[in-house]
Amino acid sequence: MANKITARSVDYSQWYIDIVLNAKLADYSPVKGCMVIRPRGYAIWERLRDELDRRFKATGHQNCYFPMLIPESFLKKEAEHVEGFSPELAVVTHAGGEKLDEPLVLRPTSETIIWNAYKGWIQSWRDLPLLYNQWANVIRWEKRTRLFLRTTEFLWQEGHTAHETKAEAVKETELMLEVYRRFAEEVLCLPVIAGKKSDAEKFAGAVDTYSIEAMMQDKKALQAGTSHFLGQNFAKAFDVQFQNREGSLDYVWATSWGVSTRLIGAVIMTHSDDKGLVVPPMLAQDELVVIPIFKTENKDEVLAYAKRVADALKADGRRVAFDDDDSTSPGWKFAEWEMRGVPLRIEAGPKDAASGNVVMVRRDSGEKLVVKAEDVPAKAAELLAAIQTNLLERARAFRDANTKPVADMAEILAFFGKEKKAKAAAADGESHEGTAEATGGFAEGLWCGGRDCEAKLKADLKVTIRNLPFDRQADCEGSCCLCGAPSKHRAIFARSY
């Protein structure tokens, strides 16, 4: 219920956990860092997954599935890849009561096992491109975890494509980032900044990583999706050559791209409030809840009236919950369904039944409307679309209000302030670091491209370059806001999840 949720202004991090637990989206597991996804959370994942899957197929991709056990030697074939992932690997050394000849890694990502298979599938340019995706779980042994946002095991999709030319692979990398950008805005109502990662922040084994970055309500950034141009790195590591159109042998060009259950965390953090969960209508398990308000003497009449309203909505294709539980009060139900994040509530009492009206209440704004019963399906369609639009625009306005240009280190220090000391680990074992920051947001400034000033910023303020926005690189002449050297790029600087 609503009163179990800590206010954002008191403890943002605890507010988030309270919503996840009280809205019954997920729960802790006996293994630290793992997560149980409960039906209400999984319903959001299913809607998100199905819509994204539809968009992958519309852009020519097919699904497949690779094993989760990968020979340890595979990971070692690409030098940067193994260096990046080694600290996070979980390794199986025993199975069937015996020590294994070669340890098996639980996949942290699948480039290696997939490129090992591609070696057998690609001989000629006629075999290309391969545009494959898999929906799977992965394991990364994280030290600090938080439900949905960073868990040891998570669900995701990983696309792995193979191409004849560099230009084609770069185009694919850009295309998939654009698929993610549109999906984030149109479905998740997350306004995102699309751009290129700095070399220090790119995927281990990639030539270039592109990302979409969103701002949460505590003004921290969350990387919501990545698309990697892998060059010929994995083709060389696994010796995947093909006969090109000129008849000579060449290494295959590659991309990979992924989003995960972390997106659910991003949606919760972006839209929810102190009453509980707020989700975009397109992702909501139930779009509406109909709540009949009755006493014993008018119960049958009110229930029948409310049922007709709910049935008309269902006939119109809406996902509708009907709460006729007579063991709880209307006020309790209103708070409960607000906490669960149902986008629209419909109240129908004896007076409404007599006048032929209902009351419709928007979860995003709290606005109440009196609507004629026969107009409810049309009004519901209109309001759900309005909520979807409003959530995106509200989040965009918040982000824009908290994005500032910075010219030098003095302005960066003033903007971000000092990082708060990490609090002692809470009883739930989760990280509560650097929460409830009053300062910060997205700082936009010129950057020289050097690793040293970027590393110093991270060490001193825990601020990183989120990405170099594609649409803001036209005029980058000036001096680096970190070190004063001649600048090459425009960057977004922020603290992040």
Ligand SMILES: [Zn+2]
């Ligand atoms: Zn610099």
